[in-house]
Amino acid sequence: MESTPLATCVLKCSRNAIHASFFIFLQAYPNPLQNNPAYAIVKQNFVHPEDVVAEEIVIQRNSPRGVHFRRAGPREKVYFRTEDVRACIVTCGGLCPGINTVIREIVCGLNYMYGVDDILGIAGGYRGFYSKNTMPLTPKVVNDIHKRGGTFLRTSRGGHDTKKIVDSIQDRGINQVYIIGGDGTQKGAAAIYREVAKRGLRVVVAGIPKTIDNDIAVIDKSFGFDTAVEEAQRAINAAHVEVESVENGIGIVKLMGRYCGFIAMHATLASRDVDCCLIPESPFYLEGQGGLFEFIEQRLKENGHMVIVVAEGAGQDLVAESMRAIDAKDASGNRLLLDVGPWLSQKIKDHFLVNPKMAVNLKYIDPTYMIRAIPSNASDNIYCTLLAHSAVHGAMAGFTGFTVGPVNSRHAYIPINRVTETQNTVKLTDRMWARLLASTTQPSFLRYDEVMKEKVDKETVQMLDNMTNSSVQLP
Numbered sequence: 001m002e003s004t005p006l007a008t009c010v011l012k013c014s015r016n017a018i019h020a021s022f023f024i025f026l027q028a029y030p031n032p033l034q035n036n037p038a039y040a041i042v043k044q045n046f047v048h049p050e051d052v053v054a055e056e057i058v059i060q061r062n063s064p065r066g067v068h069f070r071r072a073g074p075r076e077k078v079y080f081r082t083e084d085v086r087a088c089i090v091t092c093g094g095l096c097p098g099i100n101t102v103i104r105e106i107v108c109g110l111n112y113m114y115g116v117d118d119i120l121g122i123a124g125g126y127r128g129f130y131s132k133n134t135m136p137l138t139p140k141v142v143n144d145i146h147k148r149g150g151t152f153l154r155t156s157r158g159g160h161d162t163k164k165i166v167d168s169i170q171d172r173g174i175n176q177v178y179i180i181g182g183d184g185t186q187k188g189a190a191a192i193y194r195e196v197a198k199r200g201l202r203v204v205v206a207g208i209p210k211t212i213d214n215d216i217a218v219i220d221k222s223f224g225f226d227t228a229v230e231e232a233q234r235a236i237n238a239a240h241v242e243v244e245s246v247e248n249g250i251g252i253v254k255l256m257g258r259y260c261g262f263i264a265m266h267a268t269l270a271s272r273d274v275d276c277c278l279i280p281e282s283p284f285y286l287e288g289q290g291g292l293f294e295f296i297e298q299r300l301k302e303n304g305h306m307v308i309v310v311a312e313g314a315g316q317d318l319v320a321e322s323m324r325a326i327d328a329k330d331a332s333g334n335r336l337l338l339d340v341g342p343w344l345s346q347k348i349k350d351h352f353l354v355n356p357k358m359a360v361n362l363k364y365i366d367p368t369y370m371i372r373a374i375p376s377n378a379s380d381n382i383y384c385t386l387l388a389h390s391a392v393h394g395a396m397a398g399f400t401g402f403t404v405g406p407v408n409s410r411h412a413y414i415p416i417n418r419v420t421e422t423q424n425t426v427k428l429t430d431r432m433w434a435r436l437l438a439s440t441t442q443p444s445f446l447r448y449d450e451v452m453k454e455k456v457d458k459e460t461v462q463m464l465d466n467m468t469n470s471s472v473q474l475p
């Protein structure tokens with residue numbers, strides 16, 4: 001490859017915005033897409049270099065302009081010549097519907113849009129870089145994989161050894177690395193990006209965010225999330241059918257959500273058969289006024305049955321109080337949770353055992369892996385295609401150290417560190433949680449002073465943001 005120098009490109013957008021920054025290699029060659037008949041009809045074939053996507057779109061006249069990201073999409077000039085590209089794809093962490101679609105569309109996107117035919121699959125997650133042989137990926141090989149759940153390349157937790165991974169990248173002559181994974185994976189990608197830069201390698205590192213929990217910061221939503229919420233409906237429906245057919249039926253459905261309750265919250269809102277949703281962000285209590293037992297009793301008296309959705313990370317402190325808690329971690333360092341589902345079921349059974357007038361009939365459903373081990377639905381498939389293509393356009397253009405994703409519905413290149421510095425959680429003071437409380441009429445389990453504290457914290461963050469940002473120039 002021609003030795004084009006690496007330039008540090010800080011995203012400068014006019015009118016004093018806060019700037020996101022990452023590296024870009026100097027673009028030198030015409031984009032092959034300009035001769036692609038499929039794209040010939042597109043009105044604006046290439047993204048304007050100054051196009052940016054605003055992180056905040058609801059603003060007021062005098063509020064700061066805020067953070068902007070580069071808009072994703074094909075550039076007029078690219079950094080790589082087709083014949084020089086050697087790309088690789090790796091998938092890490094837990095499963096999620098749609099991973100195979102992303103793999104397929106990176107391979108097909110690179111091949112159909114840019115003519116690239118040297119693409120390697122890294123098997124079994126990060127450790128595959130240094131412990132496994134690579135597999136050649138062609139459009140033919142990946143043609144049908146989007147119809148299957150899981151990851152065609154396989155995955156793993158742990159095993160991130162930055163030095164060994166970058167040695168392997170260097171030894172194999174790879175110059176585009178596509179990394180599909182969640183928050184842990186993106187931290188790993190950031191480490192690879194830094195090591196690549198330290199060694200002065202002309203290698204692009206592109207992250208594609210994957211998480212069933214929807215806990216990746218900045219982006220609107222993670223792929224596969226809608227599919228998982230849809231699948232969760234089947235478990236909730238089953239619980240509802242079971243409990244409405246018996247006297248004092250209580251259905252409990254445990255859903256994924258290690259640190260955040262997005263799946264539980266959305267599945268509850270979508271279903272309307274759920275009477276109570278418990279998530280990690282909202283600590284709950286069982287006994288006494290305003291507690292869960294009181295609510296169950298009241299709901300059973302009113303309706304004769306009820307359904308509770310509990311996110312796996314909910315009530316961990318409570319569970320720990322009544323179990324011998326062990327501080328165990330998985331291979332990636334994620335805390336292993338205590339099983340809230342059986343614990344809650346037992347607690348409810350025990351409580352109503354001493355109340356002879358209210359013998360309850362409890363059905364517990366744990367569809368955990370079923371909601372993520374399925375292929376993505378139609379809209380997630382399209383979303384995955386866009387993510388993959390945006391990553392390919394960004395890599396071909398020479399951007400590196402970015403994660404791709406939709407920000408306010410427009411795909412953007414986000415510096416990796418922006419998506420790893422925080423995790424997305426359900427905000428109890430946002431309207432979505434209020435909608436849920438209003439639809440289930442469950443107790444909020446929050447004391448007035450706690451609500452006020454969260455509100456004040458949020459306002460303080462906003463005020464600090466305002467002090468550091470510049471103002472918007474409205475026409």
Ligand SMILES: Nc1ncnc2c1ncn2[C@@H]1O[C@H](COP(=O)(O)OP(=O)(O)O)[C@@H](O)[C@H]1O
Pocket residue numbers: 092093094125126127156157158159160181182183184185186187188189191210211331332333334
């Ligand atoms: N802080 C970190 N730095 C480097 N690599 C990490 C870090 N956290 C996790 N990883 C690696 O990322 C991969 C996936 O992480 P994991 O937390 O299991 O899943 P996810 O990416 O879905 O959050 C693992 O191979 C793990 O070793």
Ligand SMILES: O=P(O)(O)OC[C@H]1O[C@](O)(COP(=O)(O)O)[C@@H](O)[C@@H]1O
Pocket residue numbers: 092093094095182183210211212213256257258312330
């Ligand atoms: O049993 P595994 O494979 O470790 O996965 C379970 C965990 O994975 C998750 O789906 C999240 O995984 P990721 O961080 O990889 O997206 C959690 O909700 C769940 O606790």
Ligand SMILES: [Mg+2]
Pocket residue numbers: 093182183184211
């Ligand atoms: Mg994670």
